[in-house]
Amino acid sequence: AEPLSGVVDRFGGVTVTLGPEDAADVGSLEVRLRASLATWRGAGRCAAWVRVPRQAYSALPTVLAQGFDWHHAKAASQAGPENPEGYALLARWLAEDEPSRIPAYANTQVGVGGLVLNREDSVLLIKERVSPSAKIHGLWKLPGGLADRGEDLGTAAAREVLEETGVHATAEGVVCIHHRHGYAHGVSDLYFTVKMRAQSVELAAQASEVMEATWMPLEEAQRSPEVMPFNRRILMLASKPVLVPHSGLHGSSIAPRPFFVYASAASLDSATGKPSGCDGA
Amino acid sequence: AEPLSGVVDRFGGVTVTLGPEDAADVGSLEVRLRASLATWRGAGRCAAWVRVPRQAYSALPTVLAQGFDWHHAKAASQAGPENPEGYALLARWLAEDEPSRIPAYANTQVGVGGLVLNREDSVLLIKERVSPSAKIHGLWKLPGGLADRGEDLGTAAAREVLEETGVHATAEGVVCIHHRHGYAHGVSDLYFTVKMRAQSVELAAQASEVMEATWMPLEEAQRSPEVMPFNRRILMLASKPVLVPHSGLHGSSIAPRPFFVYASAASLDSATGKPSGCDGA
Numbered sequence: 001a002e003p004l005s006g007v008v009d010r011f012g013g014v015t016v017t018l019g020p021e022d023a024a025d026v027g028s029l030e031v032r033l034r035a036s037l038a039t040w041r042g043a044g045r046c047a048a049w050v051r052v053p054r055q056a057y058s059a060l061p062t063v064l065a066q067g068f069d070w071h072h073a074k075a076a077s078q079a080g081p082e083n084p085e086g087y088a089l090l091a092r093w094l095a096e097d098e099p100s101r102i103p104a105y106a107n108t109q110v111g112v113g114g115l116v117l118n119r120e121d122s123v124l125l126i127k128e129r130v131s132p133s134a135k136i137h138g139l140w141k142l143p144g145g146l147a148d149r150g151e152d153l154g155t156a157a158a159r160e161v162l163e164e165t166g167v168h169a170t171a172e173g174v175v176c177i178h179h180r181h182g183y184a185h186g187v188s189d190l191y192f193t194v195k196m197r198a199q200s201v202e203l204a205a206q207a208s209e210v211m212e213a214t215w216m217p218l219e220e221a222q223r224s225p226e227v228m229p230f231n232r233r234i235l236m237l238a239s240k241p242v243l244v245p246h247s248g249l250h251g252s253s254i255a256p257r258p259f260f261v262y263a264s265a266a267s268l269d270s271a272t273g274k275p276s277g278c279d280g281a
Numbered sequence: 282a283e284p285l286s287g288v289v290d291r292f293g294g295v296t297v298t299l300g301p302e303d304a305a306d307v308g309s310l311e312v313r314l315r316a317s318l319a320t321w322r323g324a325g326r327c328a329a330w331v332r333v334p335r336q337a338y339s340a341l342p343t344v345l346a347q348g349f350d351w352h353h354a355k356a357a358s359q360a361g362p363e364n365p366e367g368y369a370l371l372a373r374w375l376a377e378d379e380p381s382r383i384p385a386y387a388n389t390q391v392g393v394g395g396l397v398l399n400r401e402d403s404v405l406l407i408k409e410r411v412s413p414s415a416k417i418h419g420l421w422k423l424p425g426g427l428a429d430r431g432e433d434l435g436t437a438a439a440r441e442v443l444e445e446t447g448v449h450a451t452a453e454g455v456v457c458i459h460h461r462h463g464y465a466h467g468v469s470d471l472y473f474t475v476k477m478r479a480q481s482v483e484l485a486a487q488a489s490e491v492m493e494a495t496w497m498p499l500e501e502a503q504r505s506p507e508v509m510p511f512n513r514r515i516l517m518l519a520s521k522p523v524l525v526p527h528s529g530l531h532g533s534s535i536a537p538r539p540f541f542v543y544a545s546a547a548s549l550d551s552a553t554g555k556p557s558g559c560d561g562a
Binding site: 060071079091130190 | 291353358359361384385388389391431434466467
């Protein structure tokens with residue numbers, strides 16, 4: 001059987017892209033894939049990659065049965081111009097006397113919160129329609145959400161603030177960063193609180209996701225029991241961030257989760273009286 | 282045909298997990314999946330999810346042909362205890378009069394660099410065996426690499442520094458953050474430079490990836506043409522970070538890429554004489 005033709009990369013791996021002809025005759029594909037693996041091993045290739053675009057999806061079980069496993073897979077809405085209809089990328093480590101050096105795919109989501117101040121030093125807060133837990137439902141919190149693919153932090157924060165509250169705001173810098181693990185599908189989360197200056201103050205809450213939006217004096221928000229405890233701690237950091245890691249516990253409806261926050265040592269100390277005091281709801 | 286039995290979530294979606302029996306009879310699965318979609322739509326479900334563990338991989342083409350697309354897929358080495366042999370998760374948005382609210386999977390990788398100082402204020406530097414481009418090959422750079430799944434920044438930096446140089450070091454805080462887009466497979470990159478204090482100074486370079494390791498006086502490293510320009514800029518920030526975003530261009534062998542760095546305004550200004558001066562090799 002004729003081996004599949006592949007492209008060799010600078011790490012010593014080889015990549016094959018399947019076409020509709022491979023998917024149309026999976027029996028022949030299986031034989032050629034076996035022959036290819038023998039050839040690549042003989043040539044000292046350390047890894048083999050098989051890219052499967054939508055037009056070849058019926059070949060997936062055949063490739064997966066030949067010792068390949070997922071690297072990642074993307075829907076059309078997430079894939080780039082090379083595979084506009086989506087694709088799966090499969091990999092197999094070939095150098096049996098060495099541990100696999102196949103790099104893991106990205107596993108972190110990026111969230112942004114806007115800490116928006118107006119000229120009177122009031123902070124912009126919202127109440128969500130759907131909350132992660134009953135315990136925090138109905139409390140005020142900073143507007144924010146997930147950054148889109150390829151989106152910068154300041155851009156993402158400005159977009160989320162505008163969408164959720166109708167307020168135009170400009171990013172000035174990052175107040176603090178939260179790093180947490182064990183989110184849905186096992187991903188980690190990096191959450192950046194972005195300090196912003198309001199360019200408009202009129203409120204127009206997004207009806208589908210936001211119950212209410214308001215401006216609250218910063219000093220009141222830092223202390224009010226109607227503001228999520230976790231957000232109150234962030235509001236105490238609004239002055240001068242210097243990045244020092246502090247560990248804490250983040251309460252949830254299931255179990256407290258450990259996390260790190262990178263923020264001003266001085267601010268955290270004065271806000272809580274203890275260096276690891278960033279836990280909250 | 283009997284609809285598949287699914288679990289309803291709090292966002293109004295429904296999830297089905299396939300078993301080997303579904304994969305063994307894909308004709309019947311196709312009929313049941315059609316019936317299920319009609320039932321779910323009638324019940325007002327906005328989204329359908331199909332989880333396919335390894336034992337059901339032969340059902341993938343059938344599900345993909347029914348209007349489902351990838352959410353993500355994970356190899357055994359990346360998957361958690363729920364699907365220890367790996368899995369694919371497929372999704373289809375059902376509410377045709379609304380835009381899809383299916384959340385994108387994580388698309389960011391996290392890198393860490395250790396800015397390790399010893400008692401004489403010398404900084405730890407390495408030369409890599411394989412460099413991203415010929416232009417920077419053979420230049421000194423900070424040790425570092427990708428964080429593992431679920432790994433904290435300080436832990437990752439300490440692990441990479443130890444692996445690459447043999448030096449034990451303790452994380453003190455984050456010096457600066459680089460945010461860049463358009464890496465392999467379209468992922469974004471968040472790179473944290475972690476300031477560290479050396480607990481040992483003896484060098485033992487990792488033979489497979491590191492050509493050489495050294496201690497260089499910080500002031501010399503900040504100016505030496507034998508240190509990667511990009512790293513020289515980071516070394517100018519070693520004092521007091523305050524997070525303010527600056528945009529710059531990061532040169533590569535293909536084309537310059539725009540990025541943001543979050544760091545001290547004062548440090549950047551004094552280092553470069555211009556606020557957006559963080560470009561380099």
